[in-house]
Amino acid sequence: MPSFFVQYTCNHYPALSEFNNKPADQPSTHPFEREIAGLWVEAQAGDELAYTQMLQCCAQRLRSFFTRRMNNTPEDIEDMVQETLLAVHTRRHTYDSAFPVSAWVMAIAKYKLIDFWRRHGRRDRLHDEFDETLLGQTDQQPSLGGNESNVADVDGLLSQLPEKQRQAITLIKLVGLSVAEAAQQTGQSESALKVQVHRGIKQLSHLIKRQPS
């Protein structure tokens, strides 16, 4: 991805001592809230950099949130982080500033987690033994599709995607158009395209896993 790449390091804070000491300036504000609240206001005003930093902080917090709760399916953690970030992104126009943004993000994360459990509860119970035998054979990568260069036949895989997802991925990821340009060309909204790309990439990573290597 050719765009700017700012790695924003979030403060690592002790979990509880902040509450006990209660700093005088902002009593009883959660440190996570203090970290992202300002960034979020700027992001909602259209600041790309602040938005990137805010999402990076959220990703960190979400990763630990999901890691603690998804012991049995560690390979899905990063996927859930991304899914929650995408949910925050697509619903950010409904955010009501009367409430703290950190609580808003975490409530969405909780919803996504429950949804995940609901989706996988049935399937995992059925596939339990099968999964265990598989785990010994494959070396799974925690981040999805990080090894795009290894994929031999991208076109073949792309052709298995639904039309809209294939189009979005081709234009943005392969041709290299910006999201705005792609939106203009296809007549779809920018956020719709982003959603299509995300879904398409998730679908691709499933297809790659299923392919015999």
Added chain:
Amino acid sequence: MKTDSFIAFLAKGAQVEPKPAIGPRLLGTASLGLIVSLTLVVVVIGFLPKATFATLSPWMKLTYTLLLVAVASYLTTGLSQPLARLAWPLKGLWLTWLTMLGVGAWTLYQTPTPDRLDHLLGQTWLLCPWTVLLVSLPGLVLLQRTMRSFAPTALKEAGFASGLLAGALGATAYALACPEDSAAFVAIWYTLGILLTGVVGAFASRWLMRW
């Protein structure tokens, strides 16, 4: 995709976000639901004769159902997002129902003993809740599809609230065709129909509102 590049991808081209407009959009959908319910009522049952509207009873029914519409709208708006203050809308629902129940009980107390059961059951008590439910279903689907584009995180509760709203809208439409005129009847059978719609909404939310 690595999360970092995914974030860069999401943030690219960020624009000024508009103020949230959950209330107005829900109101639009609710109006559409009411129109559908009214159409159903006209086609299936037909409106009451005009002379009836000179009496108090249709207005009593409409006041009750429209009050419920107002309060349920607040509740539904709140539950369309992850965080909301729900105490007052909930109290409002109870207050509206208990007031109606009080009025019904008082009119029952005023009627002579042998007529009381007639007042309570009317001619149509078996039909009324089911009609309200059926007339409300299209509105329920519309509302839940709209709410899906917001961020309801408590699906069952949100589904129940949207069911109450759809039920109250359906009851408003049905009030224009319902021949009953006792307050006790409205307090019990209308409310039951609205609750039924709420329960259907709570179950339907998993399919209609999941996001």
